[in-house]
Amino acid sequence: MSEFDFRRAGLDVLTIEQDAIAQLKTAIDEHFDAACRLILNATGKVVVMGMGKSGHIGRKIAATLASTGTPAFFVHPGEASHGDLGMINQGDVVLAISNSGEAGEILTLLPVIKRLGIPLVCMTGNPDSSMGQLAKVHLNIHVPKEACPLKLAPTSSTTATLVMGDALAMALMQAKGFTADDFALSHPGGALGRKLLLRISDLMHQGERLPVVPDNATVRDALLEVSEKGLGMTAVVDAEQQLAGVFTDGDLRRLLDQRIDLHTTAIGEVMSANPITIEPELLAAEGLKLMEERKINGLLVAKNGQLLGALNMHDLLKAGVM
Structure with missing residues (x-):
């Protein structure tokens, strides 16, 4: 049995995910602009939701937003339907993530969120999905294919989601005039905070x-x-x-x-x-x-x-x- 070419397999993944990010540039459009303005003008926080791998990426997006001047936190959709929905208030914006746009745990919550008058930004790979149709603003994170050879494990799609989240956070940071001093105040315990705060x-x-x-x-x-x-x-x-x-x-x-x-x-x-x-x-x-x-x-x-x-x-x- 010949030795498996690990390098080639790894390079194939990078190529596929690189192509996915390149295509994502087309999604930085009027919908992206509308999402940024909606969040920028919100008087409350950004509440990020996602199930499975989308949830893991959502936690990181919420953390990035919070550390760069846009107050945000993550709510697990499963817990939200059992009381944590009370964490969402008037003035907040919900950012719901699902590659398929059909996450049942999130769809169950959307009628209540809409009834409360909370603006909904959905990040999915299908604008015609249920979540895409219900969103006030939809951000398209569609990728040509997953990097998984079985086409099953979320790979390219989670990368695209993370990159879109970074794009949102960095655009908002610049719009708010967020500075290095502001960044240091939210990182006082780390080496970066010490370098930016200590005089x-x-x-x-x-x-x-x-x-x-x-x-x-x-x-x-x-x-x-x-x-x-x-x-x-x-x-x-x-x-x-x-x-x-x-x-x-x-x-x-x-x-x-x-x-x-x-x-x-x-x-x-x-x-x-x-x-x-x-x-x-x-x-x-x-x-x-x-x-x-x-x-x-x-x-x-x-x-x-x-x-x-x-x-x-x-x-x-x-x-x-x-």
Whole structure:
């Protein structure tokens, strides 16, 4: 028995599903525009319904809508007919999904939904189906064929449904003017949220935790400050408390070759003047980018020459920014 060609089978699936998505472009028409406007003008939420594989895709569509500025949730049609229909209120829009357009569990609910005056958007592969005929707006997700060689398992059809859901969500997101900051507010617990929400001011060391010495302090005094505060550096300020420079572990290593007197040499004579700084309102991710670009492990935080704080790579690591 010859070895089965798994690669060819996999490529065949990709080709079939790619063709299905390509055909889906024709469904981005006046019906798509009407569905977007209906959802955009709704005062309530989008209630997504679907059975079987359509239900799995529907859950993802609801999650995508909700995380990109369009309040939405999924209701299982079977549970809806046993009380969960009460979750749907005036002002909501129902988005019902069924490739055949004949899902019995959904069709059972439609008379009640229509009686409540809830607008119905149906996503099916057959505009002439029962759901297609009952919909206020119908989105055609018809595909030429399933990628399943038996023509049974939902494959191309679920892909097309997911892509149509993404198209709806992204179009609505842009229409609402949804921003990266808005996205971060709905993802506060993830790494993406931390990168979009955390600012330098949230992480910087300040007050008693800020390493700082006057420019007339000795190198020994600066070393003690570096050691005590644990950031691998200390800021140096002048008599007006304006930022004058920085002294780091790296500066110390270079000084050791110069045989200077650590007890009498002023830090202002050996510090690095014009240090790299960042403003407190900038994103922590911008601080990380700056450190990586300049190949440094710490940053002083300042505005208009006034020292405000300091942070290092370890602070960003602890906060989950990197």
